[in-house]
Amino acid sequence: MSNLLERLRRRGWRMTAQRRVVAEVLDGEHIHLTADEVLTRATARLPEISRATVYNTLGELVALGEVIEVSSVGRAKRYDPNAHHAHQHLVCSGCGAVRDVHPGGDPLAALPDSERYGFAVTGAEVTYRGLCPDCT
Amino acid sequence: MSNLLERLRRRGWRMTAQRRVVAEVLDGEHIHLTADEVLTRATARLPEISRATVYNTLGELVALGEVIEVSSVGRAKRYDPNAHHAHQHLVCSGCGAVRDVHPGGDPLAALPDSERYGFAVTGAEVTYRGLCPDCT
DNA sequence: CTCCATGCAAAAGGTTTGCACTCCC
DNA sequence: GGGAGTGCAAACCTTTTGCATGGAG
Numbered sequence: 001m002s003n004l005l006e007r008l009r010r011r012g013w014r015m016t017a018q019r020r021v022v023a024e025v026l027d028g029e030h031i032h033l034t035a036d037e038v039l040t041r042a043t044a045r046l047p048e049i050s051r052a053t054v055y056n057t058l059g060e061l062v063a064l065g066e067v068i069e070v071s072s073v074g075r076a077k078r079y080d081p082n083a084h085h086a087h088q089h090l091v092c093s094g095c096g097a098v099r100d101v102h103p104g105g106d107p108l109a110a111l112p113d114s115e116r117y118g119f120a121v122t123g124a125e126v127t128y129r130g131l132c133p134d135c136t
Numbered sequence: 137m138s139n140l141l142e143r144l145r146r147r148g149w150r151m152t153a154q155r156r157v158v159a160e161v162l163d164g165e166h167i168h169l170t171a172d173e174v175l176t177r178a179t180a181r182l183p184e185i186s187r188a189t190v191y192n193t194l195g196e197l198v199a200l201g202e203v204i205e206v207s208s209v210g211r212a213k214r215y216d217p218n219a220h221h222a223h224q225h226l227v228c229s230g231c232g233a234v235r236d237v238h239p240g241g242d243p244l245a246a247l248p249d250s251e252r253y254g255f256a257v258t259g260a261e262v263t264y265r266g267l268c269p270d271c272t
Numbered sequence: 273c274t275c276c277a278t279g280c281a282a283a284a285g286g287t288t289t290g291c292a293c294t295c296c297c
Numbered sequence: 298g299g300g301a302g303t304g305c306a307a308a309c310c311t312t313t314t315g316c317a318t319g320g321a322g
Contacts, residue, residue, distance in 0.1 A: 014321065016277065035311075050279045055312060057277095071207045075287075076311065090247075090255055099253055103246035110239035111226075111264055117235055119226055121266035128247055130257035150296065152302060171286080186304045191287060193302095211286060211312075 003027070004066060004081055011064070021046045022057045032070055032078040032089075032098040072096045088126040094135030101128065139163070140202060140217055147200070157182045158193045168206055168214040168225075168234040208232045224262040230271030237264065 004027040009015060025041045026033070033041070039054045058079055061067035068080040070089055073096035080089075082100060088107075090099045107124040140163040145151060161177045162169070169177070175190045194215055197203035204216040206225055209232035216225075218236060224243075226235045243260040 014276070016321070018278070048279080052280075052313080053278055059313095090251075090253065090257070092255065093258070099255075101247060101251045101253075103251060104248070105246050107243070107246070107262055108264070110241050110243070110262075111237060112240070115226075115237045115239060116266075117226065117237075118269040119228065119235075119264075119266040120272055121226070121264050122229070123265045125263045125265070126243055126246075127261045127263070128244070128255075128257050129259045129261070130252075130255040133254040136256055150301065152296070154303070184304080188288080188305075189303055195288095213286090 007066065008064075013064070017046055018042075018049045018053045019057050021049060022054060023061070026061070026067060026079060026081040030082065030100075032072070032080050034076040034078055036076065038079065070098060072098050088128065090128040090130065092132035092135055093129050094131050097132055099132075143202065144200075149200070153182055154178075154185045154189045155193050157185060158190060159197070162197070162203060162215060162217040166218065166236070168208070168216050170212040170214055172212065174215065206234055208234050224264065226264045226266065228268035228271055229265055230267050233268055235268075 005023045021042045025038050035058055039051055042049050062069050066083055068083045070078045070080050072078050072091045087100045087102050090101045107126050141159045157178045161174050171194055175187055178185050198205050202219055204219045206214045206216050208214050208227045214234055223236045223238050226237045243262050
């Protein structure tokens with residue numbers, strides 16, 4: 001429980017049944033769901049929620065910086081509610097499962113000024129790839 | 137010119153006019169094109185090439201390990217013909233432009249065994265994000 | 273009471289597929 | 298000559314959008 005909901009309330013985020021359910025689904029399991037999986041789980045709790053609302057809400061959570069968009073395997077993005085702890089992702093090339101990992105050091109430090117080409121660099125994401133125990 | 141075409145021929149890759157044009161387009165500019173941009177440039181050289189063939193060919197080049205799929209900004213993947221030199225990507229959050237960069241050190245080294253959770257880890261990609269000079 | 277959020281359904285990408293035809297090896 | 302590659306168009310999947318309704322603050 002990282003209390004995504006409570007953080008949202010504290011930030012004055014307008015609360016509705018739909019938004020609460022989406023936040024609960026994301027916060028409940030610490031796996032990385034696709035929008036469609038969020039919709040399925042949300043529908044189980046609140047049958048009248050619509051696909052558009054799930055997308056709207058996910059997009060807003062990403063814009064607020066409370067949720068991170070992760071592209072894994074396949075076309076659908078996955079959503080990671082663990083935005084407040086620095087971490088990276090380990091993706092299974094077989095089944096697309098995503099695990100949080102915590103490597104040492106700051107990846108940004110590896111990029112010297114001479115390799116920044118005038119960009120204002122704001123962050124770095126590392127994606128480790130491999131096969132999970134089940135897919136080996 | 138890194139001779140993508142020649143490498144493909146040497147690997148016994150079945151050559152056709154369409155495949156040659158796709159390879160030439162990728163190898164010609166060292167920027168990171170979307171499938172649609174590849175189609176546009178390929179059509180300029182060979183008007184009868186079809187969208188499906190471009191997708192088929194790109195998918196095959198990726199499977200062969202000669203081209204890398206990069207997800208930048210937006211929904212469309214970009215294709216990087218520079219698969220034979222270790223490098224990472226610097227992506228502009230504004231316009232989606234992708235630049236190759238060469239940070240120091242091996243990103244895999246940052247992930248200790250204790251953070252691998254039984255995965256057979258095969259690689260790591262680093263995506264640096266920021267704003268390019270034009271978008272600042 | 274006033275917006276903002278929602279539902280519905282349609283549209284918009286981007287990518288994949290089925291099938292008959294072509295042409296490289 | 299045979300099987301891989303191609304073109305066309307339709308299907309598919311994911312995400313976005315327009316618009317009228319509904320509910321939070």
